[in-house]
Amino acid sequence: MRIAVGQMDLLVGNVDENLIRIRDILEKAEKADVDVLVLPELCNSGYAFKNISEAISSAEPIPEGPVSRGLLTWSGGGRLVVAGICERTPEGLYNSAMAVANGEHIATYHKIHLFLNEKEWFLPGQEVPPVIDYKGYQFGLMVCFDWAFPEVTRVLTLNGAQVILHPANLVLPYCQDAMITRSIENRVFTATANRVGTERGLAFSGASQITDVKGNRIAKMNTKETGLVWADIEPSLADDKSITERNDVLADRRPSLYRRLTQDD
Amino acid sequence: MRIAVGQMDLLVGNVDENLIRIRDILEKAEKADVDVLVLPELCNSGYAFKNISEAISSAEPIPEGPVSRGLLTWSGGGRLVVAGICERTPEGLYNSAMAVANGEHIATYHKIHLFLNEKEWFLPGQEVPPVIDYKGYQFGLMVCFDWAFPEVTRVLTLNGAQVILHPANLVLPYCQDAMITRSIENRVFTATANRVGTERGLAFSGASQITDVKGNRIAKMNTKETGLVWADIEPSLADDKSITERNDVLADRRPSLYRRLTQDD
Numbered sequence: 001m002r003i004a005v006g007q008m009d010l011l012v013g014n015v016d017e018n019l020i021r022i023r024d025i026l027e028k029a030e031k032a033d034v035d036v037l038v039l040p041e042l043c044n045s046g047y048a049f050k051n052i053s054e055a056i057s058s059a060e061p062i063p064e065g066p067v068s069r070g071l072l073t074w075s076g077g078g079r080l081v082v083a084g085i086c087e088r089t090p091e092g093l094y095n096s097a098m099a100v101a102n103g104e105h106i107a108t109y110h111k112i113h114l115f116l117n118e119k120e121w122f123l124p125g126q127e128v129p130p131v132i133d134y135k136g137y138q139f140g141l142m143v144c145f146d147w148a149f150p151e152v153t154r155v156l157t158l159n160g161a162q163v164i165l166h167p168a169n170l171v172l173p174y175c176q177d178a179m180i181t182r183s184i185e186n187r188v189f190t191a192t193a194n195r196v197g198t199e200r201g202l203a204f205s206g207a208s209q210i211t212d213v214k215g216n217r218i219a220k221m222n223t224k225e226t227g228l229v230w231a232d233i234e235p236s237l238a239d240d241k242s243i244t245e246r247n248d249v250l251a252d253r254r255p256s257l258y259r260r261l262t263q264d265d
Numbered sequence: 266m267r268i269a270v271g272q273m274d275l276l277v278g279n280v281d282e283n284l285i286r287i288r289d290i291l292e293k294a295e296k297a298d299v300d301v302l303v304l305p306e307l308c309n310s311g312y313a314f315k316n317i318s319e320a321i322s323s324a325e326p327i328p329e330g331p332v333s334r335g336l337l338t339w340s341g342g343g344r345l346v347v348a349g350i351c352e353r354t355p356e357g358l359y360n361s362a363m364a365v366a367n368g369e370h371i372a373t374y375h376k377i378h379l380f381l382n383e384k385e386w387f388l389p390g391q392e393v394p395p396v397i398d399y400k401g402y403q404f405g406l407m408v409c410f411d412w413a414f415p416e417v418t419r420v421l422t423l424n425g426a427q428v429i430l431h432p433a434n435l436v437l438p439y440c441q442d443a444m445i446t447r448s449i450e451n452r453v454f455t456a457t458a459n460r461v462g463t464e465r466g467l468a469f470s471g472a473s474q475i476t477d478v479k480g481n482r483i484a485k486m487n488t489k490e491t492g493l494v495w496a497d498i499e500p501s502l503a504d505d506k507s508i509t510e511r512n513d514v515l516a517d518r519r520p521s522l523y524r525r526l527t528q529d530d
Contacts, residue, residue, distance in 0.1 A: 112519045116511050128522050148450055148514060150415035151523035158525050172508070174449050174480060181446040184439050185413055215439060243437070246381050249413060254377045257393050258416035260423050 001137065003163065003189075004034040004230035007208040007221045009197035012046030013054045019044070019067055022083075025228055026074045034079065034230050036134070038193040041084030041144045041169040042095065043067065048117075048199035055121040059088035062098050063105035076103035080134040084143060084167035095122045097141045097167050099132050107132045107141065113152075115145040115171075131161045137235040140188075144168040147175045147182070147192075157186040158250070162238035164190040170205045184215040187241045187249050189233055196224055213238050266402065268428065268454075269299040269495035272473040272486045274462035277311025278319045284309070284332055287348075290493055291339045299344065299495050301399070303458040306349030306409045306434040307360065308332065313382075313464035320386040324353035327363050328370035341368035345399040349408060349432035360387045362406045362432050364397050372397045372406065378417075380410040380436075396424045402500040405453075409433040412440045412447065412457075422451040423515070427503035429455040435470045449480040452506045452514050454498055461489055478503050 006025040011017045022043060029037045041047070044067035045058030062068050062085055071081050080101040087096040087108070095111040095118055110125030111118075129152055131140045140161025146152040153164055164182070168175065170192075179190045190211045195204035206223040210231045219229040241248045271290040276282045287308060294302045306312070309332035310323030327333050327350055336346050345366040352361040352373070360376040360383055375390030376383075394417055396405045405426025411417040418429055429447070433440065435457075444455045455476045460469035471488040475496045484494040506513045 112522055113517055116509050119511055124519075126522075128524060128526060131526075145512070148508065148512075149518060150419065150446075150450055151518070151520075154415065155523045155525065159527070174446070177442065178446045178449065181415075181439070181443045184443065185415055243413065244381050246384055247410070247413075252378055253414060253416070254389075255416075257377055257391075258420045259393060260420065261393060261396075262424070 001036065001135070001235060002032070002034045002230050002232050003036040003191055003210060004029050004032060004038070004228045005191050005193035005208040005210060005219070006037060006039045006228040007194055007196060007206055008040050008043060008226055010043060010046045010195065012048050012199045013058050014046070015044055015058055015066065018046065019070060022067060022070060028228050030077070032228070032230055037079065037081045038165045038167060038191045039081065039083035040193050040195045041167040042086045043083050045086035046199060047169045047195065048202045049121055050200070052121060055086065055093055056088065059086040059093050061089070062087050062096065062108050063100065068098060072100050072103055072105065075100045078102055080139070082141060082165040082167060092123045093121055094125065095143060097143050099141060101134050109141040109143065111143040111146065113145045113149055129156055131156060131159045138162045140164045142166050144170060147178050150182070150185070153182040153186050153188065157188055161188060162235040163233070164188055166190060166192040168192050169195045171202055173205060176207050176209055179209065179211055180215040183211040183213060185249060187213045187243065188238045189213060189235065196226060266301065266500060267297070267299045267495050267497050268301040268456055268475060269294050269297060269303070269493045270456050270458035270473040270475060270484070271302060271304045271493040272459055272461060272471055273305050273308060273491055275308060275311045275460065277313050277464045278323050279311070280309055280323055280331065283311065284335060287332060287335060293493050295342070297493070297495055302344065302346045303430045303432060303456045304346065304348035305458050305460045306432040307351045308348050310351035311464060312434045312460070313467045314386055315465070317386060320351065320358055321353065324351040324358050326354070327352050327361065327373050328365065333363060337365050337368055337370065340365045343367055345404070347406060347430040347432060357388045358386055359390065360408060362408050364406060366399050374406040374408065376408040376411065378410045378414055394421055396421060396426045403427045405429045407431050409435060412443050415447070415450070418447040418451050418453070422453055426453060427500040428498070429453055431455060431457040433457050434460045436467055438470060441472050441474055444474065444476055445480040448476040448478060450514060452478045452508065453503045454478060454500065461491060
């Protein structure tokens with residue numbers, strides 16, 4: 001199975017231009033014959049909104065919005081795409097990861113850990129991060145700052161994810177290395193699709209990457225380029241949770257001992 | 266507060282020689298005027314036992330055994346020392362971290378995640394990893410392979426630990442980098458005291474280190490040397506859990522969403 005991460009520069013508030021840039025990535029991904037494509041967080045809207053009006057006017061409903069429709073059409077060729085979408089809903093905006101496959105919308109994840117000023121624009125998600133099935137393999141969804149909470153990758157793994165699909169707009173310098181640890185501690189593949197460029201003084205760190213179940217970077221981009229990289233993976237390798245011949249990263253857990261001593265968690 | 270990690274080569278099964286080497290580290294630590302010292306896992310016994318008899322004959326009761334007594338005496342000068350001890354108890358052996366301060370035995374942690382052949386020799390711990398108070402600061406105890414389970418550092422942090430004291434005999438290559446992630450995701454200091462050398466074909470990776478709350482390595486050793494390094498830290502910096510001006514690594518957690526969808530954890 002060929003999995004790709006698309007690294008992009010985007011223009012905040014300019015959905016039309018962003019859609020052109022997304023189509024460019026989709027063309028490249030089609031030529032590379034990828035099965036699974038991850039695009040950055042908020043790839044329809046850009047990131048650093050100046051006010052709530054700009055956030056709202058850049059947002060779109062899933063799956064009716066223009067970027068959603070473009071991705072749905074592209075996925076019709078038997079592909080899975082997970083993209084970060086600035087999502088407009090009747091109750092407000094969400095920082096979402098939309099999953100579409102084979103021309104159908106199969107899941108939307110509302111980011112549960114909002115970063116910095118995202119707390120101004122977005123409602124926090126209220127659902128457990130989802131694991132979706134595609135061609136019999138299991139893909140977990142998380143968005144950007146979710147990396148900082150080991151509980152997210154862990155619960156995706158416990159819920160069956162073999163591959164973590166991770167749209168991002170990374171500002172802090174820690175995530176790419178942390179995802180190595182996430183791979184190792186869960187024996188899962190991870191695919192982080194990041195932004196490059198700057199928006200209103202906020203610099204994105206690029207270095208999009210794919211890791212294998214042993215924490216090796218099997219595909220990576222530099223901190224500036226746009227485009228995509230891919231790797232051919234066998235997701236079922238994530239079913240073997242052995243970190244040594246006698247240690248299993250899930251079976252060796254001691255959940256009854258992971259508790260606060262003074263209050264319920 | 267000056268915190269040190271002692272990096273050692275040891276001889277499996279030779280408690281007398283190991284005690285000599287421990288005394289050498291204690292002398293160096295006294296000269297360096299350290300307040301808190303961490304020694305490697307199983308520093309009384311060595312690691313790669315050939316059979317259970319060797320494990321038993323290398324073990325000692327806490328705090329009556331020879332290494333325990335030596336550390337108790339040394340700690341009488343107003344110091345805290347945490348050392349990995351091959352511990353003999355009426356019910357069997359434990360891979361333990363013993364904490365002694367000011368000439369008193371204050372805590373023993375029985376390792377809860379046993380690595381490889383440790384499962385042959387040791388009983389698994391049945392208690393939540395402890396957090397101990399020393400001079401008004403809070404220190405969490407974990408041992409070696411506990412690094413692979415993010416739940417351990419997390420629960421130590423939730424239980425108030427400002428500094429993680431981590432005796433180790435590291436064989437896998439991942440831990441030193443993973444502890445950077447552990448520091449960042451919990452905003453805690455960590456101090457990993459590792460082995461060097463080889464025992465019966467098993468090579469230990471050295472590179473003992475101390476990290477600050479932002480995941481910087483503020484002291485480190487190479488993969489071969491023995492001795493100690495130290496850093497002067499202010500443990501209360503770990504009370505600030507801000508990773509950005511609007512994000513707090515504990516307050517931003519969403520525990521109700523970290524759950525299995527199909528079974529209780």
